[in-house]
Amino acid sequence: MSDILGIVLHDSDCEEIRTAGYDFYVCRDGTVIPSHQFTADDYLHIVIEGHFGAPRTDLGVLHEQMFVLVKLIIKLAKAFDMVPHEIISHGDECPGPEFPWHELTVRIDRLPH
Numbered sequence: 001m002s003d004i005l006g007i008v009l010h011d012s013d014c015e016e017i018r019t020a021g022y023d024f025y026v027c028r029d030g031t032v033i034p035s036h037q038f039t040a041d042d043y044l045h046i047v048i049e050g051h052f053g054a055p056r057t058d059l060g061v062l063h064e065q066m067f068v069l070v071k072l073i074i075k076l077a078k079a080f081d082m083v084p085h086e087i088i089s090h091g092d093e094c095p096g097p098e099f100p101w102h103e104l105t106v107r108i109d110r111l112p113h
Helices: 059-079 101-110
Strands: 006-011 024-026 032-034 043-048 087-089
Touching (some): 024 059
């Protein structure tokens, strides 16, 4: 059993990732950049590039990011023996009120595990 409790989701405007770092960074084009070391012992920190304080107009890009994010979450859940729904936001403003939480959870539920 892993000591990882879940995933903390950030957007790229988050000040904390500039100082504390991240474990995985999901770029707008779907590229995933892993960190060289884990940032915490209890949660994995994933950054999704972009700002979610206002509705995004690049819906095609967002669709690709969400697809890659879901695949990453499922792989991490299997690798660390955790439930893929154990995802929390970093805070009220990170990843922001316009982050598509519903779409994320629906996609996790629909993906064959």
